[in-house]
Amino acid sequence: MKPSDAAALVAGLAAALVLPSAAWAAPHMASKADPAQVVAAERAFAADGLALGVKQSFLKHSAPTGIVFNPEPQLAQAVYGAAPDGGTTKLVWWPLWAGIARSGDLGFTTGPFSVNDAPRAWYFTVWARQPDGGWKWLFDGGPPSDPTGAAPQDSPVTYARAAARAAGAPAKAMEQVSHAESALAAGAAKDLKGAYLAVLADDARVVGSKARPPASRAEIETELATRPTAVSFSPLGGQASSAGDLAWTYGAAKWTTDGQERRGHYVRIWRNDAAGWRLLFDELLPSPPQKS
Known part of the structure; x- marks a missing residue:
């Protein structure tokens, strides 16, 4: 393509x-x-x-x-x-x-x-x-x-438990989620682990490595430690529910490992909790290394 x-x-x-x-x-x-x-x-x-x-x-x-x-x-x-x-x-x-x-x-x-x-x-x-x-x-x-x-x-x-709040319309929800994504991206560009821990729901799941899916907050921190310390995220799309209480997003990810540029994609589920939009699920999917 x-x-x-x-x-x-x-x-x-x-x-x-x-x-x-x-x-x-x-x-x-x-x-x-x-x-x-x-x-x-x-x-x-x-x-x-x-x-x-x-x-x-x-x-x-x-x-x-x-x-x-x-x-x-x-x-x-x-x-x-x-x-x-x-x-x-x-x-x-x-x-x-x-x-x-x-x-x-x-x-x-x-x-x-x-x-x-x-x-x-x-x-x-x-x-x-x-x-x-x-x-x-x-x-x-x-x-x-x-x-x-x-x-x-x-x-x-x-x-997973139901959302505590609803934005009332998918367009409004996606606008709010877009702000949450932007904030996460800004933080992850400098400190990925810290940025995630600030927005994760208390029952969140984070995956991407070859380890078993984390079952606790401590295991989530271990999972996040397998990722690059800094990643550049760029949104590509997604959709919110008609109630504006749940949304999925996906986008591109870029980072550097051992001096080599790597890329991939993320997929997320955001839930409208009492404290605002929180990240319920996140997966980072690396793309195969590009052939030189």
């Missing part, structure tokens, strides 16, 4: 991902905001992964604006649509932690996955309710976190 094409795609994705919730969420505002809905969507996706194969299941369950990093943001429908048919890869995954907006139109799930019965890593998926009331994902991709010791399939799912 040419740089100009990539820039146009990112701009289009940003516009497409921020706006739709206002259009489709209103008819479902009265529905119960039960996080079991996104868990059911994830499990249906996983079941189709075995029944239909990777390509067809990912095409079936991804939203028209859904993206993957390949390694740059690309529409999932285009990426999987161009993939060869068939294949015998056995991809199995299951949710262990999930959350949903109070308006019941935006949620997320995460858990371990295996490839051909070999434990591999953890996935992370962002889900959005569609105009017909069903769910499709907006983003799918996770870090190489160690799945050792993860609860097995059909284990109870832990749910």
